[in-house]
Amino acid sequence: QKVSVEVLDHLEHLALVDFRDSEGVERLQKAIQFADQLHEVNTDGVEPMDSVLEDRCLYLREDDVTEGNCTKELLENAREKVEEYFVAPPGNIPLPKLEERDTFPQGS
Amino acid sequence: QVSAALKEGRVTPTELCQQCLSLIKNTKFLNAYITIAEETALKQAEASEERYKRGQPLGVLDGIPIAVKDNFNTTGIETTCASHMLRGYISPYNATVVQKLLDQGAVLLGKTNLDEFAMGSGSTDGVFGPVRNPWSYSRQYKEKSVPKSHSEDKESNWVITGGSSGGSAAAVSSFTCFAALGSDTGGSTRNPAAHCGVVGLKPTYGLISRHGLIPLVNSMDVPGILTRCVDDAAVVLGSLAGHDPKDSTTIQDNFKPFELPSLTDVSKLSIGIPKEYHAPGLSGEILALWSKAADLFRNAGAKVVEVSLPHTCYSIVCYHVLCTAEVASNMARFDGLEYGHRSDMNESTESMYAATRREGFNDVVRGRILSGNYFLLKQNYEKYFVKAQKVRRLIANDFVKVFQSGVDVLLTPTTLSDAAPYKEFIKEDNRTRSAQNDILTQAANMAGLPAINVPTALSERGLPVGLQFIGRSFQEQQLLTVAKWFEKQVQFPMIQLEVKRHDHDAFQHEKSASFS
Numbered sequence: 001q002k003v004s005v006e007v008l009d010h011l012e013h014l015a016l017v018d019f020r021d022s023e024g025v026e027r028l029q030k031a032i033q034f035a036d037q038l039h040e041v042n043t044d045g046v047e048p049m050d051s052v053l054e055d056r057c058l059y060l061r062e063d064d065v066t067e068g069n070c071t072k073e074l075l076e077n078a079r080e081k082v083e084e085y086f087v088a089p090p091g092n093i094p095l096p097k098l099e100e101r102d103t104f105p106q107g108s
Numbered sequence: 109q110v111s112a113a114l115k116e117g118r119v120t121p122t123e124l125c126q127q128c129l130s131l132i133k134n135t136k137f138l139n140a141y142i143t144i145a146e147e148t149a150l151k152q153a154e155a156s157e158e159r160y161k162r163g164q165p166l167g168v169l170d171g172i173p174i175a176v177k178d179n180f181n182t183t184g185i186e187t188t189c190a191s192h193m194l195r196g197y198i199s200p201y202n203a204t205v206v207q208k209l210l211d212q213g214a215v216l217l218g219k220t221n222l223d224e225f226a227m228g229s230g231s232t233d234g235v236f237g238p239v240r241n242p243w244s245y246s247r248q249y250k251e252k253s254v255p256k257s258h259s260e261d262k263e264s265n266w267v268i269t270g271g272s273s274g275g276s277a278a279a280v281s282s283f284t285c286f287a288a289l290g291s292d293t294g295g296s297t298r299n300p301a302a303h304c305g306v307v308g309l310k311p312t313y314g315l316i317s318r319h320g321l322i323p324l325v326n327s328m329d330v331p332g333i334l335t336r337c338v339d340d341a342a343v344v345l346g347s348l349a350g351h352d353p354k355d356s357t358t359i360q361d362n363f364k365p366f367e368l369p370s371l372t373d374v375s376k377l378s379i380g381i382p383k384e385y386h387a388p389g390l391s392g393e394i395l396a397l398w399s400k401a402a403d404l405f406r407n408a409g410a411k412v413v414e415v416s417l418p419h420t421c422y423s424i425v426c427y428h429v430l431c432t433a434e435v436a437s438n439m440a441r442f443d444g445l446e447y448g449h450r451s452d453m454n455e456s457t458e459s460m461y462a463a464t465r466r467e468g469f470n471d472v473v474r475g476r477i478l479s480g481n482y483f484l485l486k487q488n489y490e491k492y493f494v495k496a497q498k499v500r501r502l503i504a505n506d507f508v509k510v511f512q513s514g515v516d517v518l519l520t521p522t523t524l525s526d527a528a529p530y531k532e533f534i535k536e537d538n539r540t541r542s543a544q545n546d547i548l549t550q551a552a553n554m555a556g557l558p559a560i561n562v563p564t565a566l567s568e569r570g571l572p573v574g575l576q577f578i579g580r581s582f583q584e585q586q587l588l589t590v591a592k593w594f595e596k597q598v599q600f601p602m603i604q605l606e607v608k609r610h611d612h613d614a615f616q617h618e619k620s621a622s623f624s
Binding site: 003007010011012014015016017018019021024027028030031032034035037038039040041043045047048049050051052053056058059061070073074076077078079080086088089090091092093094095099 | 197198200222313314327348351353356357358359360419422425426428429432436443444445446447448450453454455456457458459460461462464465470471474475477478479480481482483485491494495496498499500501502504537539543555556581
């Protein structure tokens with residue numbers, strides 16, 4: 001089953017990277033096909049494993065401030081800033097839909 | 109050896125540093141280094157020299173030149189992960205492992221090349237170009253390669269280092285440093301170690317801090333250690349292992365650095381040979397070598413048994429899903445706002461993010477992000493992501509069962525064949541190559557177990573081949589003891605590197621190989 005254009009569009013919105021061309025879409029198709037091999041394995045009664053350290057207690061340190069005050073160093077790597085703010089372009093403007101974008105090949 | 113030399117004053121840290129820096133310049137064609145920190149390295153060497161003069165070195169690593177893979181944060185030195193996304197990024201902090209090495213007096217020569225964001229198995233997909241295997245320029249390889257015609261460019265026959273820590277492996281292999289840090293998520297330290305003829309250690313997950321290592325797969329990443337001999341790896345491990353409050357995935361048990369005993373009696377050892385590691389595509393040469401190694405142990409009195417890890421063949425597929433899913437999450441932080449590349453597109457936040465990421469990431473990275481997002485979609489979550497997590501448990505359990513049955517250490521090949529020529533390697537895409545090459549190393553990451561590549565012999569083409577030992581969780585001492593015994597038995601030959609000086613005189617390099 002091929003991935004529908006709606007899902008491709010959805011993925012581009014979620015990931016905020018684009019497929020660039022039909023090769024990118026092909027790559028995804030192949031990746032899904034590859035992953036389908038997982039279904040050959042019988043996992044009845046098996047719990048999913050998040051971490052190999054699941055039998056141990058996670059270390060949580062005391063809620064005390066031990067370091068910080070490094071605003072200047074942190075801002076140094078940002079390209080656009082004003083005083084102590086990172087500057088972003090206006091938000092809440094959704095990306096244009098797939099059909100309206102010129103970065104996606106039509107009819108793939 | 110070199111540490112003793114430093115202590116006795118036979119060589120000074122600054123001399124050592126300068127020799128390494130000049131060798132780096134002479135081996136520039138290997139493209140192992142992205143950034144060379146000449147000034148700071150010399151300053152560190154001078155400080156070390158002062159300490160030796162006062163008779164107060166910080167330890168075995170004081171004054172030892174090292175290199176670090178470019179996905180570890182280093183203060184004041186550019187950290188790029190071989191990607192446009194982080195060009196020009198200068199970190200405000202040192203990764204914990206880097207800090208630990210510096211605190212021991214090690215001299216940081218520079219940052220080494222890798223596949224972009226450590227995704228790949230050839231060190232060929234970074235924006236600074238591929239890394240060349242130093243063995244391509246060895247007498248051993250040249251003697252075995254038959255030129256097709258006089259006019260054939262010898263230059264074009266060079267082989268890859270393997271990946272993704274290829275730069276680190278090449279740096280250690282070509283004597284430009286005595287130890288290097290890599291990272292290992294699917295085999296990224298052991299694979300290039302095997303191809304470059306050096307020792308590559310993947311520690312148990314949770315032993316060494318990942319704070320400052322730019323993450324790929326949080327549940328599988330570990331910093332890796334590359335050295336020329338097993339004793340050196342033990343020394344570096346000793347200075348790096350232990351709980352880090354800044355990385356809550358490090359265990360809290362006390363870690364005691366150890367010195368490796370010289371084992372003479374292996375009769376109490378049980379070595380497991382997992383039959384599934386006779387994977388499709390395994391070269392006849394390596395199969396024979398593996399068999400010979402098993403015989404070596406058997407003849408020395410150890411118990412050698414065939415074991416089974418039935419879910420091995422699914423580890424690559426499982427990795428594929430879990431890796432892309434975690435990558436999709438980990439790469440989300442690169443939006444151009446706080447650091448790294450930022451696109452000029454300014455119409456909206458989302459379009460700026462999208463443009464920044466399109467410009468900053470290569471096809472491999474973008475492909476994995478998109479696949480990862482697909483597997484994490486609500487309609488696919490159970491089917492793919494959770495399913496993969498279940499398969500992961502089955503793979504980890506395979507190992508538990510085998511170790512419970514009395515096996516101490518597993519012996520397997522590390523790679524399917526010796527290093528491929530670059531021209532051959534790039535004929536297939538990154539994902540296919542990774543899927544083919546990671547098969548023997550990946551399962552250890554799934555289960556979080558320690559594993560080490562020990563260079564074993566030269567192939568018919570004159571290139572290094574290594575074998576892998578996989579140990580029980582947190583039993584690095586036992587693992588390294590066995591590896592050291594094996595290393596002594598096989599006596600892997602030293603590389604006879606032919607490097608031209610700037611004044612065009614060819615000369616051979618046979619410097620002291622180890623520092624411990």
